[in-house]
Structure formats: C-alpha cells, structure tokens
Amino acid sequence: MTSYRELGLVNTKDLFKKAVSGGYAIPAYNFNNMEQMQAIIQACVETKSPVILQVSAGARKYANQNILRNMARGAVEYAHELGYDIPIVLHLDHGDTFEICKDCIETGFSSVMIDGSHLPYEENVALTKRVCEFAHSQKDYVTVEGELGVLAGVEDEVSSEHSSYTEPSEVVDFVSKTKVDSLAISIGTSHGRTKFKPEQCTKDANGILIPPPLRFDILEEIEKQIPGFPIVLHGSSSVPVEYVQMIEKFGGRLADSVGIPEDQLRKAAKSAVCKINIDSDGRLAMTAIIRKVLSEQPEEFDPRKLIGPARDELKKLYAYKNQNVLGSANQA
Ligand code: G3H
Ligand code: 13P
Numbered sequence: 001m002t003s004y005r006e007l008g009l010v011n012t013k014d015l016f017k018k019a020v021s022g023g024y025a026i027p028a029y030n031f032n033n034m035e036q037m038q039a040i041i042q043a044c045v046e047t048k049s050p051v052i053l054q055v056s057a058g059a060r061k062y063a064n065q066n067i068l069r070n071m072a073r074g075a076v077e078y079a080h081e082l083g084y085d086i087p088i089v090l091h092l093d094h095g096d097t098f099e100i101c102k103d104c105i106e107t108g109f110s111s112v113m114i115d116g117s118h119l120p121y122e123e124n125v126a127l128t129k130r131v132c133e134f135a136h137s138q139k140d141y142v143t144v145e146g147e148l149g150v151l152a153g154v155e156d157e158v159s160s161e162h163s164s165y166t167e168p169s170e171v172v173d174f175v176s177k178t179k180v181d182s183l184a185i186s187i188g189t190s191h192g193r194t195k196f197k198p199e200q201c202t203k204d205a206n207g208i209l210i211p212p213p214l215r216f217d218i219l220e221e222i223e224k225q226i227p228g229f230p231i232v233l234h235g236s237s238s239v240p241v242e243y244v245q246m247i248e249k250f251g252g253r254l255a256d257s258v259g260i261p262e263d264q265l266r267k268a269a270k271s272a273v274c275k276i277n278i279d280s281d282g283r284l285a286m287t288a289i290i291r292k293v294l295s296e297q298p299e300e301f302d303p304r305k306l307i308g309p310a311r312d313e314l315k316k317l318y319a320y321k322n323q324n325v326l327g328s329a330n331q332a
C-alpha cells in the first residue's frame with residue numbers, strides 16, 4: 001500500500017478549484033514511456049504549469065503500472081531538479097472497473113477516472129459511487145472523475161461507435177448521488193485523430209477539413225445546473241495539420257484527420273472546464289519527427305537519435321498548449 005503523498009504527488013481538489021475560478025484548464029497528458037514523461041515535465045516546469053500525468057489501460061499493458069507510478073515519482077524529482085516544483089497528479093485514465101481503480105489507488109495514484117459512461121444510468125451511478133466511497137475514505141483523499149454522456153471515436157482501449165451528448169438534466173442527480181470530484185462530459189469532442197466524419201465538416205480554400213463547433217449550449221446548461229463544479233473534456237487534441245502533413249510527406253497515411261480547433265478549447269478552458277485531455281496530438285508530434293529523421297538520415301540507427309528529437313518536439317508542443325490553449329502557464 002503506497003499513498004501518493006509518499007511519491008510527492010497531489011490530488012486534483014485544489015488544482016481544480018483554482019482552475020475553475022481562474023478561467024484556465026489543467027493539462028492532462030497521457031504517458032506510456034520515459035520520453036513522454038520527460039517532455040511533459042520539461043514543458044510544464046518551463047511554463048510553470050500544474051500537470052496531470054494520465055495512465056490509460058493501454059499504457060498499463062504496454063509499460064507496466066509499477067514502472068509508470070515509479071516514473072511519476074521520478075517526475076516529481078525531475079521537476080525539482082529542473083528548478084521548479086510544480087504540482088503533479090498521477091491519474092488513471094478511463095478506469096472501467098472498481099478493481100482497477102482500487103488497485104491504482106492502493107499503489108500510489110492520486111486520482112482515478114471511473115468510466116461508467118457506457119452503462120445504463122443507474123449502473124453508472126452505483127459503480128461511480130462505489131469507487132468514490134473507497135477513494136475518499138483513504139488516509140490521503142484520492143479524487144475521482146466520473147463521466148456522463150458517450151464520446152464517439154475509436155482508440156485502442158477506448159472505443160465507442162456512437163456518441164450521445166451529456167444530458168444536463170441528469171448532472172445534479174449524478175453528482176449528488178455519487179459524490180464525484182469532477183465530471184467528464186460529451187459535447188462533441190472524441191478520441192483519436194478523426195474526430196468528425198468528412199461529411200460533418202466543411203473545407204477551407206486549401207481543402208483542409210473544418211469541423212462543426214462544440215456544443216457550448218450544452219456546456220452552459222450543465223454549468224447552470226452545477227455552478228462551479230469541475231468539468232472535464234476528453235478527446236481534446238487539435239490534430240495539427242502541420243504534423244499530419246509532415247507524417248504524410250514522409251510516407252505516412254492519415255486520411256480525414258480533423259481535431260478540435262484551439263480557439264474552442266481556449267473558450268472551454270475559460271469556463272468550468274478545468275481538465276483537458278490530450279494524447280493524440282503528442283502521438284502525431286512524435287511520429288512526425290521520427291518519420292522525418294528516419295527519412296532524412298537513413299544511416300541513423302541509434303534509437304536515441306530518433307526518439308530524442310521527437311521528445312524535443314513534444315516538449316515544444318505541450319509548452320505551447322499550456323501557454324496558448326489551456327492557459328495553465330504560470331499557475332503552478
Ligand atoms: O483516451 C484514450 C487515450 O488516448 C489512451 O489511449 O488506450 O491507446 O493508451 P490508449
Ligand atoms: P485525444 O485522442 O483527443 O488526444 O484524447 C485523449 C483523451 O481523452 C484521453 O483520455
């Protein structure tokens with residue numbers, strides 16, 4: 001049994017309170033390996049931003065949960081060594097059972113998501129409530145994110161054929177029955193790099209897909225129901241066209257890529273949305289640079305020369321997001 005405090009981590013409670021009142025969102029970046037962790041910490045230390053390090057089921061399978069939580073401990077020390085102690089949360093992304101959440105809580109995670117969004121409403125309430133009771137009764141309070149509404153999109157371990165927007169009339173009941181600390185909602189974002197079908201989009205003069213806007217009317221309605229309550233947006237990568245084009249230039253094939261425009265995320269971050277989840281953009285940034293190096297330096301075979309530049313690009317991207325999209329820079 002390890003408490004997150006022993007690892008130097010914090011839960012999301014205070015971070016979300018400040019983010020809601022300050023009109024910004026905390027970045028929640030997924031990590032699966034050392035280079036992603038280093039890039040996230042470098043970016044967040046440089047921009048003095050709090051950060052949520054997220055671990056998905058896919059990450060646990062790929063890297064091993066123990067290694068990842070020790071990497072989070074390393075992240076705390078690394079930030080210190082870089083010269084600025086930022087608040088760091090270790091969060092389970094899309095936990096789908098009570099047992100997975102319990103296991104993470106007992107091994108040092110400071111925050112968990114229980115994703116019961118695919119279940120019938122009453123089952124989602126019961127499962128989320130059970131996780132909250134366990135998480136909140138720990139010696140060091142572990143925060144819990146629940147979800148109402150279903151995101152569209154397909155990702156390795158997170159898939160949903162259809163989306164259904166969050167029903168604002170359900171949120172008061174859900175929050176009060178479960179006692180969740182934050183609520184993920186569905187207002188048009190989705191996981192992965194193809195967030196909308198081409199037929200849902202228009203095209204600009206260069207043939208670039210322009211997505212339909214997020215449903216800010218639903219967000220506003222939710223905020224009216226639970227004023228000041230911490231809201232989370234999943235599936236919030238912007239899918240930068242520069243990375244898509246670079247990947248395609250160097251041999252990749254990423255047809256129909258489209259993400260959430262930065263100005264819409266900025267607008268959301270100014271509301272009660274206080275956690276914004278980003279994974280796909282990091283994947284695109286690293287893949288673009290790895291493909292470029294492989295293509296331009298065919299003699300190179302040292303993995304550090306491939307992954308090192310990709311790590312640098314990831315750091316640049318995340319620092320940019322903290323400063324210009326989420327507004328979390330200088331909030332640590
Ligand atoms: O929400 C999904 C994240 O992008 C994690 O994806 O399960 O492939 O690690 P993953
Ligand atoms: P993206 O696929 O848009 O990066 O979303 C990631 C996410 O929501 C992780 O939970």
Ligand code: ZN
Pocket residue numbers: 094158191234235277
């Ligand atoms: Zn997600």
